[in-house]
Amino acid sequence: MSAASDRRPTLAVWKFASCDGCQLSLLDCEEELLAVAGAVHIAQFTEMSRAAVEGPYDLSLVEGSITTYEDAARIQEVRRASHRLVTIGACATAGGIQGLRNFASAGEYIATVYARPDYISTLATSTPIAAHVPVDFELHGCPIDRHQLLEVILAQLAGRSPRIPSHSVCQECKARDTVCLLVSRRAPCLGPVTRAGCGALCPAVDRGCFGCFGPAETANTASLAGRLLEDGARRVDVSRLFRTFNAGAPAFREESLANEPRPTR
Amino acid sequence: MSHGRHADRDIGVGALARVEGEGGLHVTVRDGAVETVTLDIFEPPRFFEALLRGRRLDEAPDITARICGICPVAYQMSACAAMEDACATTVDEKVTALRRLLYCGEWIQSHALHVYLLHAPDFFGLADAVELAELDRAAVERGLRLKRVGNLVMETVGGRAVHPVNVRVGGFWRAPSPDAIAALAEPLRRARDAALETVSWVAGFEFPDVEADYLFVALHDPDRYPIESGRVGSSAGLDTSPAGFAELAVEEQVPHSTALHARLDGQGHYLTGPLARYALNSAALPELARQAASAAGLGAACRNPFKSIVVRAVEIVFACDEALRLVEAYEPPEPPAATLVPRAATGAGATEAPRGLLLHRYELAADGTIASARIMPPTSQNQATIEDDLRLVVSSGLDLPEEQLTWRCEQTVRNHDPCISCSTHFLDLTVERR
Ligand code: SF4
Ligand code: SF4
Numbered sequence: 001m002s003a004a005s006d007r008r009p010t011l012a013v014w015k016f017a018s019c020d021g022c023q024l025s026l027l028d029c030e031e032e033l034l035a036v037a038g039a040v041h042i043a044q045f046t047e048m049s050r051a052a053v054e055g056p057y058d059l060s061l062v063e064g065s066i067t068t069y070e071d072a073a074r075i076q077e078v079r080r081a082s083h084r085l086v087t088i089g090a091c092a093t094a095g096g097i098q099g100l101r102n103f104a105s106a107g108e109y110i111a112t113v114y115a116r117p118d119y120i121s122t123l124a125t126s127t128p129i130a131a132h133v134p135v136d137f138e139l140h141g142c143p144i145d146r147h148q149l150l151e152v153i154l155a156q157l158a159g160r161s162p163r164i165p166s167h168s169v170c171q172e173c174k175a176r177d178t179v180c181l182l183v184s185r186r187a188p189c190l191g192p193v194t195r196a197g198c199g200a201l202c203p204a205v206d207r208g209c210f211g212c213f214g215p216a217e218t219a220n221t222a223s224l225a226g227r228l229l230e231d232g233a234r235r236v237d238v239s240r241l242f243r244t245f246n247a248g249a250p251a252f253r254e255e256s257l258a259n260e261p262r263p264t265r
Numbered sequence: 266m267s268h269g270r271h272a273d274r275d276i277g278v279g280a281l282a283r284v285e286g287e288g289g290l291h292v293t294v295r296d297g298a299v300e301t302v303t304l305d306i307f308e309p310p311r312f313f314e315a316l317l318r319g320r321r322l323d324e325a326p327d328i329t330a331r332i333c334g335i336c337p338v339a340y341q342m343s344a345c346a347a348m349e350d351a352c353a354t355t356v357d358e359k360v361t362a363l364r365r366l367l368y369c370g371e372w373i374q375s376h377a378l379h380v381y382l383l384h385a386p387d388f389f390g391l392a393d394a395v396e397l398a399e400l401d402r403a404a405v406e407r408g409l410r411l412k413r414v415g416n417l418v419m420e421t422v423g424g425r426a427v428h429p430v431n432v433r434v435g436g437f438w439r440a441p442s443p444d445a446i447a448a449l450a451e452p453l454r455r456a457r458d459a460a461l462e463t464v465s466w467v468a469g470f471e472f473p474d475v476e477a478d479y480l481f482v483a484l485h486d487p488d489r490y491p492i493e494s495g496r497v498g499s500s501a502g503l504d505t506s507p508a509g510f511a512e513l514a515v516e517e518q519v520p521h522s523t524a525l526h527a528r529l530d531g532q533g534h535y536l537t538g539p540l541a542r543y544a545l546n547s548a549a550l551p552e553l554a555r556q557a558a559s560a561a562g563l564g565a566a567c568r569n570p571f572k573s574i575v576v577r578a579v580e581i582v583f584a585c586d587e588a589l590r591l592v593e594a595y596e597p598p599e600p601p602a603a604t605l606v607p608r609a610a611t612g613a614g615a616t617e618a619p620r621g622l623l624l625h626r627y628e629l630a631a632d633g634t635i636a637s638a639r640i641m642p643p644t645s646q647n648q649a650t651i652e653d654d655l656r657l658v659v660s661s662g663l664d665l666p667e668e669q670l671t672w673r674c675e676q677t678v679r680n681h682d683p684c685i686s687c688s689t690h691f692l693d694l695t696v697e698r699r
Contacts (some may be wrong), residue, residue, distance in 0.1 A: 017309040021334020021427040027378065028416060028426060042395065067309045097331045098311035108315065122310055143334060143427040201424045205431045205439040210327070212428075240321065245331065 009058035009157050012044035014078050016064030016071050017098055017126060021143040022089035023063050028146050040157065055081030059156050062135075065091045065098060065126045072123070072132060079133035084156050087129045088149065090142035094214055095248030097142075099126040102248060128248060137162065142212040142245035145197050165196045168216040169209050172200035181208050186231040188241060193219035193251070210244060215251035225255055235259045290674055292659050293697040299663070302656045304648065304678070317638040322348045322607060322629055323434050329625070329640065330428045335378065338371040338423065339618030340625075341432045342493050347625040348434045350508070351612025352605040359598035360436040361493065362591055366446075367422040367429065368492045368616070369588035373456065374415025374426065375619035376577045376584070379682045380463065381408025384574050387676045388470040404466060407459050411581065414456035418588060421445050436602030446595045453592060457585035461557055464578040468561035476568040477654060480532060481541035482646075484617050490549045490583055491542065493616050498545050500566075501532060507615035511626045514641060527646040534649040537621030538681060539576040540567055551590075554583040570654055570680040577682075607633025618643055620682045644683040651681055 013023050023045075043057055060082035066072050079085055090096050102125050129135055139152050148164055155162035169191040173180060181187040181203055189208030191200065195216045202209045215221070225238050233241075242256035289305035313332055317325060325344040330337035342364060349356060381404070382394040391397050398405040416426040422441055423429025431437050484491035485498030497503065497510040505513065513530045528534050535541075544566035547558065558579045567576055609631040615624045621643025628637040658677045662670045 017311055019331050019334040019337075021331070021337070024334045024427055027382065028412075045393075067311070071309060096311075097313075097316065097328060100316040101312055104315070126311075142331065143425075198425075202430045202438075205424055205437075207430060207433075207438040237321075240324070244324075244328070 006041055008039065008041040010043040010056075011040045011153070012055070012057040012060045012078075012082065013042075014044070014060060014062045014064075016062065016075065016092070016129070017067040018064030018089065018091040018096065020063070022091070022141075023061070025088075025144050025146040025149055026061070029150055032150055040153075056083060057081055058083050059153065060085045061153075062087045062092050062129050063089055065095045065128060066132055067098060067123050067126045069123065075129060075132050084136045085129075085133070086137045086139060086152055086156060087135050088139045088144050090140065090212065090214060090245040091126075092129045093138045093140055093249075094246045094252075095126040095128050097245050097247075099248040100243065101126055103243070126248070139164070140195050140214045140246075141197055145199075148197055166217045167196050168192055168219070169194045169196055169198065169200050169203070169213070172196050172198070173203050176200055176204070178203045181206070182227070182231075188228050188231075188233050188237070190224070190241060193221050193224050210241065211252065212245050214246035214249045219251045221251050221255035222258070225259060236261045290655065291697070294663065297663070299656055299660045302652050302659060304652050304655060314638045314640060317627075317635050320635050322351070322605070322627070322633045322635060325625075325627065325635065325638075326432055326434060327428070332640070332642065334427050335375055336371060336618045336620065336623075337428045338368055338419065338432070339616055339623045341429070342368060342616045343614045343618075343623045343625040344627075345432065345434050346494070346507070346614025346616060347612045347627050348605060348614070348629075349603075349612070350614055351610045351627060351629050352608060353610075354435060354603050354605050356436055356603045357598050359596055360602070362594065363422060363437060363440065363598060364493050366588055366591040366595075367419060367432070369584040369591070370415045370418025370422065370426075372415070372492070372584040372619050373460075373581055373588070374412045374419065376581045377408050377411035377415060377463075379619075380467065380574055380577050380581070381405060381411075384577075384679055384682070385467070385470075387672075387679060388467075388574075407462060411456055411459050411463070414452045414585075417452055418449055421449055433602055435605050436598060436600075438601065440597035440599070440601040443595060443597065446592055449592050450589060453585055453589045457553075457582065457589065460578065460581040460585050461553075463581060464557045464561050464575065467574045467578045470574070472569060472571045474569075475571065475657070477570060477657070479540065479568060479650065480529070480535040481544045481566075482529070482535045482537050483541040483545045483622060484615060485545050486549065488549065490546050490551075490554075490587070491617050492587075495615075495617075497615060497622070499529070499532075499535065500541075500544060503529075506613070507624060508611075508613040508626070510615065511613045511624060511639065511641075514624070514646070516641065516645070526649045527641060528649060534653060535646070536650045536681075537643050537646050538573070539580055539619075539621075540570065540573050541621065542617060543567060543576045543579070550579075550583055551586055553586050554579055557582045570677070573680050573682070605633075607631070620644065621647060647681050647683065651678060651683070654680070 060078055066075060087093050139148060152162045173191060178200055181189045187208045190211040191209040193215055194209050194211045195213040197213050228238050239256050239259035242252040246252050247256060291303045293300045326341040329340040329344050332340050386393055386397045394405055419426040419429055424431040481500040484495030486495040497505050497507060514527050515530050517526050547565050561575050563575060609629060611628045613626040615622055623643055624641040626639040627635055630636045654677050655674055658673055662673055
């Protein structure tokens, strides 16, 4: 089918600073993938294809954060070429684990890894896509959940809003009858303040949630932090707990900073 | 490339005038001979070694997993091994067996992804797996089925396929139930059949007749094909511990890449990955995989990079077979994890990621926080050797039409399955004639 006669909506997948895990979730929609490829025209997916078509694209999925001058310019072009733009994953929605540099000085980070810092040009920060261009929908997770991804793609193409829950992991535990780790073991768990979507994977293996889906919409992080401290957690560990893949999401960032050990004078 | 007329011009080839483009290949030709070949890697640096400093030792597996979504288990396992080395912790054999099973899942899914979706289309002159599916839907579906079984193993043992949540230093958070593990047997048996079909399928491809004189580096274990442990060996007789290897492997920064280039002290560039693993360990493959290899025409070693797809297919047979063996012998470790007692020490860990040797080395402070970290991914270890391969391809292909030469160069890069982003990006080939 030639591009001109092809009336299928076009889908593009873009990568910025990331681990590829979120777009791999699209590849992991194994059976669905061949079906999706039939229903939409995957016009730009460098992970998967050598072929590429010029825009405009009906739907762009964007993975990764902005960490270089070139990428800050490139996301503007991607936005211009995209009818709808959806960000996928903690990197794209919150700056990702590489966003930890926002708490340090970039010079310090470069010097740790590279003997010749002058060869490396990078921004001092890792920022989410929405800090640069308007975003039509943000899908959270490190990585995103592939069923949620399919729902978002289908919804975007149908012009309806995606059915993505906004409650917390805590409710997912209740729904699957997982014993509460905070109550039964006093284990540090971010479930009460973390966005649902994974199906409470960690508590199901006796592990406290570490917040890879980012803050839920009404996250009372201060109250949870107080609870963890009462249960014997050290302040520095509470700070660390909020400072991982979604450290750039405002609710987690503030709680992490609030519990940061102050330098002693 | 127009011959002769552009003696002093930069010639850019490929569609990368557009916006993306993390991989670029720059070639200079003087008097008709290739002078320099540089493979530019513009992956934006994410500074893992810096951001790990000050984190607790038990945070390393989850943080480093985010270096690569295609082989997160490799990062988790090398991090665990290094931390256990630093804290002088030995883990239960049952934990090791479960780790090996999880890792088999990753080998199956990563190799199936590479063989079917990324590499095979090259051999048909097609752009991607969607086009391949139009030509041979059954083949692509077989690849997807294999990948799904790999994912299933990872989900059952690790909780999810991308960035598993069940791994911790010392072992696992919770041992899967014997029933859950037993349920993997049937899918794995079918996957093993599909893997055998894969070997015959790829063995029938047409391969350029090239051999390279690689210095192979891989884990080595006389008794079994290495995955999650072993000493580091080389085709030149090296035999050392991961910590010893960390001393020998020198990494250099080059202006054109954000990946560091590695070489072995005194011996130069080397290659890790399936070709290296196979060359050093083919004798330790179980019967079924060995038969598949010899039916596909492989000897004890293979030095044709284009045939890495055959070796990868043989490794899928091995991984399915090995996973089945582990499933049948499964006993839940009790407790699921050993306890690490933090101390001020240095530890190194090396495991075989699907695309090659992955080394982690950490220096810990007495309180168990990370004082310094060093991570050597297979792709940066291989980059200099990939440039050597490219030099050969370009030298012998200067007369080819531009488009064909670019494709062949891309294929040369894909032979080594470097981290996915550079494996499939268009190369922006620039030939400068002086
Ligand atoms: S959000 Fe997590 S899984 Fe997704 S690309 Fe970023 S690091 Fe990878
Ligand atoms: S429980 Fe929390 S950390 Fe675990 S997968 Fe779900 S959101 Fe991520």
